[in-house]
Amino acid sequence: MSRIKEFNLPDLGEGLTEGEILGWLVKVGDTIELNQPIVEVETAKAAVEIPAKWAGQVHAIFHSEGTTVEVGTPIIAIDTDPGAGPVESSTTGAPAGDLPTPSAASLAAVEVAPAEGAVEPGLIGGPAPGGRTAVLVGYGPRTTTAKRRPRKGAVPAQATAAVTPAPAPVTPAPVTPAAAPAAPVAPAPAVNGNGRLAGAVLAKPPVRKLAKDLGVDLSTLTGSGPSGSITREDVQRAATPAAEPLTVTASAPAAASFGADREQRIPVKGVRKLTAENMSRSAFTAPHVTEFLTVDVTRAMKALDRLRGRREWRDVRVSPLLLVAKAVLLAVKRHPMVNSTWAGDEIVVKEYVNLGIAAATERGLIVPNVKDAGRLTLRELADALTDLVQTAKAGKTSPADMSGGTLTITNVGVFGVDTGTPILPPGESAILAFGAVREMPWVHKGKVKPRLVTTLGLSFDHRIIDGELGSKFLRDIGDFLADPEAALLAWT
Template sequence: MSETEFTLPDVGEGLTEAEIVQWKVAPGDAVELNQVLVEIETAKSLVELPSPFTGTVGRILVDEGTTVDVGTAIVTIEGGSDAAPAAASDDAASIAADTQATIDAEESGEGSVLVGYGTGAGASSRRKKKGKPQRAPRPPASVPAAAATPIIAKPPIRKLAKDLGVDLSAVEGTGLAGEITRDDVVRHASQASVFRNIETPAWSEDREERIPVKGVRKQIAQSMVRSKFTAPHVSVFVDVDATRTMEFVKRLKASPDFAGVKVSPLLIMAKAMIWAVRRNPSVNATWTDEEIIIHHYVNLGIAAATPRGLLVPNIKEAQSMSLLELATALEQLTLTARDGKTQPADMANGTITVTNIGVFGMDTGTPILNPGEVGIVAMGTIKQKPWVVDGEVRPRFVTTIGGSFDHRVVDGDVVSRFVADVASIIEEPALLLD
C-alpha cells in the first residue's frame, strides 16, 4: 500500500509558516476527500486544512504546538493507487477554497476594538469551546412550580442563547409579557464579553509568565509598529448628537425587512463612512512611495476583538450594498471573526477601516491605521449627555467620532471635511436618502 505525504500549504497571502494547533484525525483513521485533517494557526488566521486525498491516516509527522515552514510534510495518507488527490498539497488556492467551504458561522454578539489596542497579551491563541448555558435552578419542593419565574422565549431564541452560552434565566426579557427577544440575548452576550475580566484572576505560584510572541500576536505587533512609524498619523475628533441615529436604529429593528438581522449604530456608522468616502475620495487610498492609488470602491474594514487578538476583516464592495445587505454582511463578518474563522482573504485589500470602541464604554481614542490604508475612524460610546438645542440644554444621545489619517496622502482640510461628513450622517441619517 502506497503512502503519500501531505505537506503544509501556503493558504494565502504568501505566508511562510504556521503552528499545528489541533489534529482532527489519528493514525489508522479513514479519511475522505475534503475531510478536515488539522487545524493550524498562521500569522493571520486559524485555518482548518481539508484532506486532498482519500485513504487512511498513516503517521502524524508534526506534534501539536509545533511551528513548521510551508512545504513541510505533516502527515502521511495511505491509500496506494486508490488515493484520489483533489488538488496538489501545494495548491494554495484550492486549499483556501476548500477551507472556506467548511465554515459555518455561529450566532455571536458584536464586538470591535481600537486598532492597535488588541485584547491583551495574555489572551490565548486557541479557540475555546463555548460552555453550555446553565439551566435555571428548579424551585424547592416546598415551593409550587408556578412560583418559579417562567422563561418566555421562542425556539430560535433559545438556540441562539445556547450558541452564545447565555443562561436565559439571567436575561431580562423586553418583549411582550416579558418575552426574551433576540436583542436581549445578543445584548447580554455582548455585556458578558465586554466585562469578561470582571473577576480578578488569581496569580499563579510563578512570579512571571512568559508568552511566546508568535502567530496573530506577532503579526499584530509587526503591523502596528510598521504603521505607526511609517505613516505620519494626524488625528481629529468631534462630538456628535446621535439622537436621530438611535431613533433610526430603533425603527429599523421594528421593521419586518430587518427581522432576524442585527441592527446597531455601527451599521449607520458604516453607511456614513461609505457616504463620506464618495464626497472625499482621497481618504480611501493607498500610498506606495511611487504613487497614490485612490480606490473607487470601498472594502470597509471592521476592527474586531477576537479570542485570538485583533483582526480587521473587510466587507468587499460595500459601496454597492443596500442598508439591509450591509447589515447582513456586517453581522456575518462579526460572527465569523468571533468564531475564529476569518480567512486571510477576508482581511486582504481593505481600503478604509471603522472601529467601534464604544462597545467597551470608551468615549474616544486615537486609532492606528491598518497597514496599507490611509484612514480609520473610531466611534465612541453613545450615551445621554446635556446638549444645547435651540438655545436650551436638553438630554441627548451623544458620541465622539475620532479619526486618524496618513498625512502623506491627505491634508488637514480633507481630514476635517471627511470626519465632518461622517458626523453629519450620525446627526441626521436622513441625509443618506440624498
C-alpha cells in the same frame, strides 16, 4: 508507486512561512476521504482547516497540537491502499493520540520522502531544496530535489566507480610476537546526538545566523526538528543560561520573590505577531494626524428603533455601527481622496471601498473587510456586517477576507471607551474610531437637555489627507449621524 504518502504543510497564501497546529481532526488509524478536513492550522492571517489530498487511512501524525511547523514540513502520512495488507512500520496500529516516529522500513516506502533520508528542504547539510510553486490549500509544494549540472570534464560518479580497480589483497609478512609493534587503532568517527557525523549539522541559514549571533556552537546541540535538524528554539534554549538557585540564609528576613516563577511568558506568534509588525511599520512610516468630533446622535438612535420595528428588518441585527458604516461610505463619495493609498511617487485613489471592521477575537485583533461595500444597500450592508462579525468571533475568518482593505472602522464603544487615536492599517489612509454612545447633558434648542452623544476619532495619513480634507470628511460623518434621514435625502 508507494502506498504511503506524506502530506506536507502547504503554503496557505501570501508568502506565509509557518503555521501552528491548533488541532487534529483525525487520529492514527482513521479512514479518511479525499478533501476531508484533517487538521486546523493557525497562521499569521487566520485559522484554516486543511483538507486531505488523498483518501485512505491515517498512517502516522508527525507533530502534536500546539507545534509551530514550517511550510513544506511533513505533518501526516496516509496509507492510500489500506486493504493491501500490513505495512512494515512500527507505527501501524498506533493508538489514538500517539505521535509515532516512522521506522526506516516505512520511510523507504514513503513516496514523497527524498532518498537522502527525508531531510527537510532548505537545510544546510541536507539535499538541495526543490523549486517553490504556487499551491492550493491542502496541496503541498513540490518535493523534488534540485539537481546540480555536472561540471565540464567531470567524470560521472558511476563511471568512476566502474573504472576504479578493486584493491589487491595484501599478505602481511610474518613477524615474531616480540617484534610486532602495537597496531594503532583508528579512532571512531564522532557522532552527535542525532546519529550523524559531528560535522554534519542540519540547520537552515536563519538558524545558523541566529546561532552565530548568540555564540552557540551548533555541533554541540541535539536537534528537535525534522530528521534531527536544529531549530530556532533549540538555539534559543541553548543560549538561555540556566537559572541559578537562590541561596537564602536562615537569619535573613523573608523577602518578596521576583523570579521567573512569578512571570508569564507568552510567545509572540500568529495574529499577534502579524499585528505587531503591521502596526510598527505603519506607525513609523505614515505621518499620523488624529481629529475628534463629538456628536449628538439622539435622532440616529431613534431612526434605528424605527428601523427595527419594520417587518422586513425584524430578523436583522441592527446596531449603531450600521449607521456609522453608512455614514463613512457616503462621506467617501463626497471626498474620494480619503479612500486612497500612498505608493511612493503616486497616490492611488480607489473607486471601490473594501470597508474594514476591527474585531477583537480570542486569537487577537483582526480586521476583515466587506468587499465593495459602497455598492451595497443598507439591508445588504447590515447582513454583511453581521456575517463578518459572527465569522470573526467563530475564528473562521479566511486570509482573503482580511486582505485588500481600503478604509477601516474600529468600534471602541463596545468596550465603554469614548474614543481613541487608532493606528492606520498598512496601505490605508484613514481609520475611524467610533466611541460609546452615552446619555449626557447637551445644549439642544437653547436648553440643556439629556441627549445621546458619541465621540468620533479620525486618524489619517497626512501625506495624502491634509487638515481641510480630514476635517470635512469627519464633519460629514458627524452630520449624517446627527440626522441620518435628512442626510440620506440630501446626499443620495
